[in-house]
Amino acid sequence: MVDFWKRYRRNRAAVFGLVVIILIIIMALTASLFYPNDPFRLMGKPLSGPLTNGFLLGSDSLGRDVASGIVHGAKTSLLIGFVATIVSVFIGIFFGAFAGYFGGRIDDILMRVTEIFQTIPSFIFAILLVAIMKPSIVSIVIAIAVVSWPGVARLVRGEFLALKNREFVQACHTLGMSDFRIMLREILPNCLSPIIVVGSLMVATAILIESGLAFLGLGDPNIMSWGFLIGAGRTMLRSAWWVCTFPGVAILITVLAINLIGEGLNDALNPRLKERQ
Amino acid sequence: MKKLLTTILVAGSCLLGGAAAQAGKSGGTLSFLVQPEPPTLASYVSTSGPIGLVMPKVYEGLFDYDNDGTMVPILAESYDMSADGKTVTFKLRKGVKWHDGKPFTSADVKFTVMDVLKKVHPRGPNSFREVSSIDTPDAHTAVFNLKKPAPYMMRSFSAYESPMVPKHLLEGKDIKDAPLKNKPVGTGPFKFVEWKKGQYIRLDKNKDYWQEGLPYLDRIVGRFIPDASTRTAAMENGEVLYAAYNAIPNIDAVRLKDRKDIDVTTDGYSMINPMALIEFNTKEGAFVDPAIRRAISTAIDRRFMIDTIFFGYGKPATSALSSNFKATNLHASMPNYPEKGDKAAANAILDKAGYKKDGNGVRLKAVLDIIPYGEDWRRAGEYLKQAMGDIGIQLELRYEDVPTWLKRVYHRYDFEMNVNYFYQLPDPVLGVHRHYGTDQIRKGTHFVNSSRYSNPKLDALLDSGAGEPDAAKRTAKYKEIQQILAEDMPVVNLFELEFLVVYNTKLKGVYGSAMGAYGSFREGYLDD
Numbered sequence: 084m085v086d087f088w089k090r091y092r093r094n095r096a097a098v099f100g101l102v103v104i105i106l107i108i109i110m111a112l113t114a115s116l117f118y119p120n121d122p123f124r125l126m127g128k129p130l131s132g133p134l135t136n137g138f139l140l141g142s143d144s145l146g147r148d149v150a151s152g153i154v155h156g157a158k159t160s161l162l163i164g165f166v167a168t169i170v171s172v173f174i175g176i177f178f179g180a181f182a183g184y185f186g187g188r189i190d191d192i193l194m195r196v197t198e199i200f201q202t203i204p205s206f207i208f209a210i211l212l213v214a215i216m217k218p219s220i221v222s223i224v225i226a227i228a229v230v231s232w233p234g235v236a237r238l239v240r241g242e243f244l245a246l247k248n249r250e251f252v253q254a255c256h257t258l259g260m261s262d263f264r265i266m267l268r269e270i271l272p273n274c275l276s277p278i279i280v281v282g283s284l285m286v287a288t289a290i291l292i293e294s295g296l297a298f299l300g301l302g303d304p305n306i307m308s309w310g311f312l313i314g315a316g317r318t319m320l321r322s323a324w325w326v327c328t329f330p331g332v333a334i335l336i337t338v339l340a341i342n343l344i345g346e347g348l349n350d351a352l353n354p355r356l357k358e359r360q
Numbered sequence: 361m362k363k364l365l366t367t368i369l370v371a372g373s374c375l376l377g378g379a380a381a382q383a384g385k386s387g388g389t390l391s392f393l394v395q396p397e398p399p400t401l402a403s404y405v406s407t408s409g410p411i412g413l414v415m416p417k418v419y420e421g422l423f424d425y426d427n428d429g430t431m432v433p434i435l436a437e438s439y440d441m442s443a444d445g446k447t448v449t450f451k452l453r454k455g456v457k458w459h460d461g462k463p464f465t466s467a468d469v470k471f472t473v474m475d476v477l478k479k480v481h482p483r484g485p486n487s488f489r490e491v492s493s494i495d496t497p498d499a500h501t502a503v504f505n506l507k508k509p510a511p512y513m514m515r516s517f518s519a520y521e522s523p524m525v526p527k528h529l530l531e532g533k534d535i536k537d538a539p540l541k542n543k544p545v546g547t548g549p550f551k552f553v554e555w556k557k558g559q560y561i562r563l564d565k566n567k568d569y570w571q572e573g574l575p576y577l578d579r580i581v582g583r584f585i586p587d588a589s590t591r592t593a594a595m596e597n598g599e600v601l602y603a604a605y606n607a608i609p610n611i612d613a614v615r616l617k618d619r620k621d622i623d624v625t626t627d628g629y630s631m632i633n634p635m636a637l638i639e640f641n642t643k644e645g646a647f648v649d650p651a652i653r654r655a656i657s658t659a660i661d662r663r664f665m666i667d668t669i670f671f672g673y674g675k676p677a678t679s680a681l682s683s684n685f686k687a688t689n690l691h692a693s694m695p696n697y698p699e700k701g702d703k704a705a706a707n708a709i710l711d712k713a714g715y716k717k718d719g720n721g722v723r724l725k726a727v728l729d730i731i732p733y734g735e736d737w738r739r740a741g742e743y744l745k746q747a748m749g750d751i752g753i754q755l756e757l758r759y760e761d762v763p764t765w766l767k768r769v770y771h772r773y774d775f776e777m778n779v780n781y782f783y784q785l786p787d788p789v790l791g792v793h794r795h796y797g798t799d800q801i802r803k804g805t806h807f808v809n810s811s812r813y814s815n816p817k818l819d820a821l822l823d824s825g826a827g828e829p830d831a832a833k834r835t836a837k838y839k840e841i842q843q844i845l846a847e848d849m850p851v852v853n854l855f856e857l858e859f860l861v862v863y864n865t866k867l868k869g870v871y872g873s874a875m876g877a878y879g880s881f882r883e884g885y886l887d888d
Contacts (some may be wrong), residue, residue, distance in 0.1 A: 125746050129668045144611075145668055145743055299587075304738070304757040305745075315742075317589045318735050319611050330511060 090351040097347020103340035111157035118151035122307040126151070128145055130323045141325035143315055149326060152312045153333050159308035160337065164218065164290040166228035172282050174228065175235025180266050182236070183243025194240070197233045205230035209292055213301045220303045223296060227289045238281055242274030276352035287341040294334050309334050384576035384869050384885030392583035392602035392877075393591055394561065396733060399763045401555070403523045404476050404539035406767070406806045407483060407735065407783075409605055412520045412878045414561055414582050416557035418459075419546035422450060422469070425874040429786075431514070432873075433549065434880075435524055436466065436502075445509030445829075456570045458526045459551045466496035471527035478536050482807045483785075486800070487516040488794050491828065498758050504877035508827040512787035513781065518631065518708075518880035519548065521785075532842040536804075549575035559584060569882070576869070576885035588612075588735050595622065601864040603887075604628065604877030609713055609735060610671040621865055626673070628876020632858050633684050633784040633791060635677060636665075636854040638777055639769070643812045645776035646726035651713035652655040652753075653849035654696050658709060659751045660744070661701035669739045673860065677853035679843040681792060682784045683837065684856070690788060692837040694846035697853070706751045723752035729778040730757060732765050740854075742763070742780055770806045780809060781857060788838065789826045792800070795851050797822055813850030 092098060107267040120126065128144040130137045136142070140150040200208075209226040216222035246252060247270065255265045290309075296302055296316065297310025309330040316326025362678070394413045397813045400406065402413035422436035435449040456464040459467050474494055478482030490510040495503040506513075516522055524547065544552045547570070550563035561582040565575055583600055585591045594600045594613040598621070608616065616623045640647040647653055662676035675683060678693040685691040698705075715723040728748075731740040736758065745755045755777070760768065785791030794800045798819050800809035818841065825837035845851075861876060868887050873879035 120750075121746075123742060123746060125743070145739055145746075216759070217758070300738070300759070304741070304759055315739075318592075318609050320589065321614065322611060 087351055091347050094121065094343075094350050096343045097350070099344025100340040102349065103336060104257075104344060107157055107337055107340070108161065110154055111161055114154040114158060118152045118154055120148075120151065121153045123147060123154040124151075130319070131324075132323075133325050133329075141323070142327045143312070143326045144319060144323070149312065149329055152307050153309065153330055155307045156309045156312060156330065157337075158331070159220070160290050160310075160334070162295060163224055163293045163308070164286040164341075167231070167289040167293075168282055168294040170224065170228035171232040171285065172235050173279065176230040176239050176271070176278070178232070178236035179239025179241075180243055180271065182263065182268070183240035184247055184266050186244075190240070191268055193236075197236045200230070201233045202349065203230075203236075206292060206295060209296060210301060214298055218296075218301045218303055220306055223293055223301075223303065227292050229293070231288060235281060237276065238277055239274065242277065243270055245269045246273055267333045276348075280349045280352060282346055283341060283345040287338040288335065288346070290338060292340075294322075303326050340341065371449045371672070372606075384883060386576050387578050387888060388576075388604065388886040389579040389581060390577050390867060390881070390886065391583055391600045393594070393600050393604075393607040394584055395591065395603075395607035395755060396586065396606070396762055397558065397584040397696070397764065399560075400524050400541045400543060401544050402536070402559075403520070403544075404472070404525050405480050405536050406766075407543065408806060410711070410762075412531050413604065414563070414877065415523060415544065415546075416519035416548070416549045416579055416878050416880050417550040417563055417882075418526060418544045418552050419519055420548045420880065421517045421519040421522050422452075422522060423517040424519060424589070424879065425515070426872055427627060427630065429630070429872050434519070435469075437850070439514075445511065448504040448506065448513075448720075450502045452502060453570060454500055456547050456756070457529075457568055458547055459545045459566060460526075460529075462526065462528055464524070464526075464547050466497040466502040467499070467500040468524055468527045469850045470494040470496050471531065471723075474522050475527055476530065476535055477522055480805070481522075482752070482805050483516070483592045483790060484522065485802075486797075487513055487522065487790055491874065493698040503734075509829060510827060510828070514632070515786040516790055516876050518878070519880055520875055523789075529761060543651050549880055551578075551579055554759070569704075571623060571882070575880075575882040577881065580881060592616070595862060595864070596865060598866075601824045601867040602861070602870070602877070603863070604735060604861045606734060606861055608858065610673055612881070613860050613862050614671055614826075623865055625857050625861050625862060625863070627871060628861055628873070628879075630684075631683050631786050631874045632859075632876070632878070633786065634781050634857040634859060635682055635777055635784050635855055636779070637677075638744075638779055638782045638852045638854065639775075639795075639811050640778075640850060640851050640852070641773060641776050641811065643773070645774055646724050649713065652715070652724075653852060654847070655706040655713075655751060656748065657696045657849055657852040658698060659701050659706035660705050660852070660854065661687065662697075662748065663700050665740060665743055666855050669736050669743065670834055670855075670857070673858040675856040675858070677855050678850070679842045680853060681788055681842060684784070685788060685838075687834045688787075692839045692842050693844050696846050696849065701747065703747075703750050704773075710751060710845065719753045721752055724757070726776045727752045727758050728755040729769065729775045730759055731778070731780045732759055737779060740790075766806055769810050770808070773802050773803070773810065773812065778810070778855075793822050793826065796845065806871075811850040813848065815844065815848065835881045 125146040126148045127146050129144055131138050131142045133141040178193050181191040209230045212226035213222050255269050294310035297308050298314045300312045312330035313327050320327050380777050394410050398410035403411045407592045418451050420434050424432040424434050437443045438451045461574055479486050484650045490506040490508045491504050492507050493505045526545050530538050548567050551566045553564045560576050563580040586738050588609050613624050616622045633884050666674040676699045678697045681691045683691050710728050717723050731737050748755050769778050796810045799815040801812050802808050821841050828834040831879050870884040
């Protein structure tokens with residue numbers, strides 16, 4: 084672990100990303116301390132600019148505080164990002180592991196299914212799913228998970244294909260270990276690092292998809308998120324720029340930070356880099 | 361060859377006709393905004409707004425109405441009302457053909473009114489409630505026999521209100537579901553050509569239109585652009601020339617008004633008389649008790665909604681009837697309609713009715729459905745959620761697409777509280793009775809009494825008020841109606857909408873009809 088941190092630390096940008104994300108998480112957790120009111124609450128004069136009428140970042144068309152929306156929305160955006168990623172990583176591992184380990188007919192079937200999902204443009208597919216299920220936080224998580232697992236599945240399958248013929252796996256076979264145990268205990272831990280790297284980047288994509296959906300009016304209308312703020316402000320972008328801009332910046336910073344972390348993890352976990360030391 | 365020759369002749373006569381009328385220039389394509397996309401094209405089944413934007417160009421009514429309210433003969437050349445008001449004889453225009461070439465006759469009128477409008481139209485049963493039978497002594501005469509005089513009926517012959525539909529394509533079929541619903545065949549100035557789902561509806565000039573020289577335009581394209589800022593951009597760069605019913609959000613309309621090539625008007629809605637409102641499910645769910653509904657009406661800051669969401673275009677409602685009915689002395693201001701909202705009074709009503717707040721300040725929870733007609737309504741829903749939260753009613757918002765929402769509210773009654781707007785039209789009988797009458801609880805018919813409110817006393821008043829010839833007595837009856845409704849509140853009126861038409865000044869000739877965007881556009885032309 085210490086070793087890992089040493090390697091990670093070498094990438095300055097990655098450390099910066101980590102700090103930013105930790106700050107954002109702290110902000111999300113302490114949202115109610117700074118802004119105890121419901122972020123949907125009408126707090127004052129509508130369309131006040133930043134730093135006027137007691138609004139740090141201005142108010143939107145109904146007089147809701149944009150700063151409060153950003154702080155409270157961080158929770159939703161991060162939550163959706165992490166939960167959707169975890170769900171899709173699990174689906175991806177399931178498909179990829181079975182396809183890679185067993186090969187043959189099972190591989191064919193699972194990979195064809197994966198390809199079907201891969202051929203549908205993912206954002207449009209997500210829109211379709213949310214529209215069918217009626218916009219709610221659960222349906223959005225499902226939609227994001229459903230469109231993002233195929234990448235993980237292909238990655239895991241590749242790793243399993245490469246590892247399943249290695250000596251340690253064959254040794255396990257001779258010891259009479261069951262297939263599931265070999266997959267779970269022996270092969271999977273050995274391909275965790277690429278999964279972690281891909282997963283970290285998926286969090287960023289998930290946040291972007293959620294914002295995109297909310298922007299198009301397909302967000303959960305009862306939950307504050309960054310996408311909701313942008314969606315509510317985009318019709319007045321030309322007369323009240325602050326309503327869209329600040330949540331947009333929040334998304335930009337978060338996604339950038341997560342990408343930097345992903346990069347850092349890749350450096351730290353990449354075995355070839357390890358050998359170079 | 362022969363075909364070519366006829367085409368030339370027709371084109372020639374069109375040109376001549378255009379010159380004779382000396383008004384417009386022939387040719388050109390008009391693109392206008394249709395928002396949202398209509399669920400079907402059956403304007404004889406649904407009065408849903410987007411259908412009204414498209415179909416009056418294809419189907420025609422017996423009359424149109426100009427901005428002063430004067431009747432303009434369309435499919436009828438004239439009418440004659442007997443002295444007792446119980447017989448109305450229409451002389452129909454000769455030589456009118458359906459787009460499929462069949463002649464338009466009095467049989468079509470009889471079929472349309474008796475078998476279509478009176479049965480499946482949302483407002484038809486009301487407009488034509490007194491019509492007991494229609495005689496057709498010849499192909500161009502239709503005699504309406506009424507049980508009682510119904511002067512208000514004469515206000516409902518526009519193409520939007522009462523489109524004349526072809527008997528030969530509907531008779532013997534399931535009227536609500538006949539193929540005609542998405543392949544309309546009318547008598548109007550434009551023929552239906554194609555509906556590309558998600559993109560546009562295309563109507564082409566009817567070259568055999570009964571009035572020579574009209575229409576001027578070669579083509580009308582109704583575009584569906586789901587995103588409000590894209591709609592505004594399309595208007596700005598001249599891609600679309602006409603946008604009504606707030607397809608361009610007010611915030612942008614106010615800005616576009618300053619441009620030289622774009623103008624804004626509130627004309628074209630006088631026959632429509634729109635009212636924003638909340639419908640309640642009075643049979644099941646959270647709002648069965650009228651006290652809660654009164655409290656809700658009392659709590660809402662109507663002025664705030666108008667000023668912030670609709671940029672000042674609108675008037676706070678003061679009763680079940682629009683203040684536009686002051687002209688006919690039918691409107692009376694009622695209690696429970698404070699302009700700026702009175703949350704203390706609303707809380708007091710709820711306390712008195714015995715709805716206690718729990719630890720979180722919540723008295724009851726419910727779901728608020730919102731009319732899916734654009735951003736403004738979402739903001740209205742978000743405002744209501746906040747305002748209701750202050751009086752202990754915790755709302756969850758629900759947005760759906762148009763067909764799902766219509767099914768939920770008008771087919772399944774699976775709602776508790778629904779933000780909507782209704783047209784009160786030029787007479788309460790046409791636009792208001794349908795909210796409240798027991799006979800207007802019609803499952804599967806859109807924009808009628810979805811509250812399922814039923815009050816025999818009110819029914820009797822509505823019934824006698826409708827045909828009351830004496831003005832003073834009618835005023836008294838409608839006052840009593842408004843009192844009952846202010847007490848029971850099956851529907852809470854929010855504010856009278858003032859819709860805008862945003863148009864490119866290049867487009868001329870479409871502003872004369874009181875129907876506005878629901879007009880035929882037959883005299884519209886492009887002047888570069």
